[in-house]
Amino acid sequence: MSVDNGPLIIGFLCNWCSYAGADMAGTSRAAYPANIRIIRVPCSGRVDPLLIVKCFEEGADAVLVAGCHPGDCHYNEGNYYSRRRFALLRALLDFMGIEKERFQVEWVSASEGKRFAKIVTKFTEEMIERGSRKAS
């Protein structure tokens, strides 16, 4: 982990909407804190809840999953599955001793670059306030 100051956030972004939305944030130079590391996945429905648990187990401070808005999924219905799976996972996180606020699911379209920057900025600030998981 080489985020010297502040929390490490792992972002899983679907290729068609949110990854493109993050690209759009870049194209429109919408700045956000450098704490997030983005992993590209084809669909938010490709993200295994167990992988997110693994992220936390290994010491990540926060995880963001972003996909297409409901109804806009490139694969028609992938984000409906992720929506349900992650609702369940959030409920389980507290049980596992991980604050559920550290896990966020967002819908970001390919044109919402500025919104993506806003989401990441807000999420990072919240995580800074919450502090590192190792310290807590």
Add this chain to the structure above:
Amino acid sequence: MSRIGVFVCHCGTNIGGVVNVPEVVEAARHMPLVAYADANKYTCSEVGQASIRDAIREQRLDRVVIASCSPRMHENTFRRTVAAAGLNPYLLEISNIREHCSWVHSDSKDATAKAIDLVRMAVAKVARHESLLPKQVGLTKRALIIGGGITGIQAALDIASAGHEVVLVEKEPSIGGRMSQLDKTFPTLDCSACILTPKMVDVAQHPNITLLTYSEVKEVRGFVGNFEVDILKKAKMVDYVKCTGCGTCWQACPERIPSEFDMGLGSRPAIYIPFAQAVPNKPVIDIANCRYEKYLKWKETEEGPEPPQCRICEGVCPTEAIDRSQKDEIITEKFGAVVVTTGFKTFDHSVYGEYGGGRYPDVISSLELERLMSAAGPTGGEVLRPSDGSHPKNVVFIQCVGSRDDKVGRPYCSKVCCMYTAKHAIMLREHDHEVQCYVFYIDVRAGGKDFEEFARRAQDETGALYLRGRVSQIYQEGKNLKVLGEDSLIGRPVEIEADLVVLATGMEPSDNADLIAQKLNISYNTYNFLIEAHPKLRPVETQTDGIFVAGTCVGPRDIPDCVAHGGAAAAKVVALLSQDSLTTDPLTSIVDPMKCVGCFACKEVCPFNAIDEQVTRDKRTIASINESLCKGCGLCVVACRPGAVNLRGFTSQQLLSEVLTLVRG
């Protein structure tokens, strides 16, 4: 052991201005399995690509990481680059250090640290990439067109003229669609039938087109290039080989049923062609209304009074073409591509209580007026009031009925109503010089070649009075209708005594458009309009390869747009069918047959029906992926309980290695 090469791009100052590129290169040199690392000013330039090709050869690299712009930008470019140096194009990973790093972070130290992390993740992932080969699958060089309106006709003719076989399926007894119901077309006032029927005849006579009227698509299986479609051919009860279309039968039939083609304003017999220029010009027997068929049905149970036996058509037919032994039949055909052109119907205005809710016979829809004006219509082209058959002198038009109205759940503009109302105003005046037209409108939308001039003509030359505002109520007073509205430009209420009220009903998709979409696995919106792959750049494609959409089933359109749309879909189909085989993307799911327990949780979540059942040699039923159907979404991977399914290019091990590399450092 892998020998990974890392190439970091300065992208001029786009990356290099923020990220310390030499520091990233130096860090990369010490990452596991990295044999070579270097920087480029512009990696995508020919010089940059050449340096990668040279390094692959000289350093014997077997995997490549390029840290540059978004993979959505240049992934394909760089795949070709590594392929040119003899590497498998899928042994490449792109690290996005521009859009996701240098362009959004200003602090050089943070950005450089992040870039190093991103490169390290890409190195970990690329080490687990496998060589992949795209597969070639054959294809059937035939196209299916669903819907024989003007769009379907145009698409069929264009595909057939390019030399491919076409099957055109139409649910009605004749092709022609809504355009055949129109009298004239705006803004040229061409006779609709005169420009349409020659095309209909061309379809019937084209050696490459098979016309299946009175038929419906029941079931669609398969994938691009290899669709298998079940088509229901409804029993026509007429042998089309023997029938000459002489018309003796439909003139002799004693039954009268409201004519669908004339919007119920006229009638037709039970053995009928929908209109005089129908193609094929041969009749079908409407089984639900035929007297003899009713008798046969009665005979099965003998309940109730015995209906008369008729069979007059059989007696008069000179070629003995009536064949009562025909049954509904399902045929299965193979196609490489499908074009959906199922068209529209008009909005049902009976939901508008203020316009009479369908109770007043002299409040008609614009399509009904169209039939009244047509020389081939129920009144022979004389515009007569449905209530008493008199000539209307004061005619009120109301715009946006079932368009631009959230109240009835139709917020969209139907695009053609402003123009056809202008046409109606001009035509009514041509029919009868004493007619005075009043048009209640919200805006006059006349965007199109010669449209504005045409709409002006209705106002200036024919004296139609355009009143900007809504109508609040219509009620019957004596023989006439009282129309209460508002002219919002002068801010006063308006009261008009009308002989006839014409509602400009908007467009909505045909019945069952949603069911057809479900059969074809394509999307539709809340109004059941079909959704194109991209509204601007891929207007006739869908998210399902090999399925194309065109015409008013996608959204409201006028005739020239539909013709262009049909031609566009045809061009896409021809481009597809001109190939000798299709290349499939190898980034699909795969099943480990040893781990699969055959629970088929994967099959339940797959949006593309890409998972088949397969029996192994030891008689276990397991899942197997149809790689031509799989789109690589990875839903099945997460659904799989024993971890037997994986997604090439985004394997569970790869995603995990990215996480571990990042967190453990």
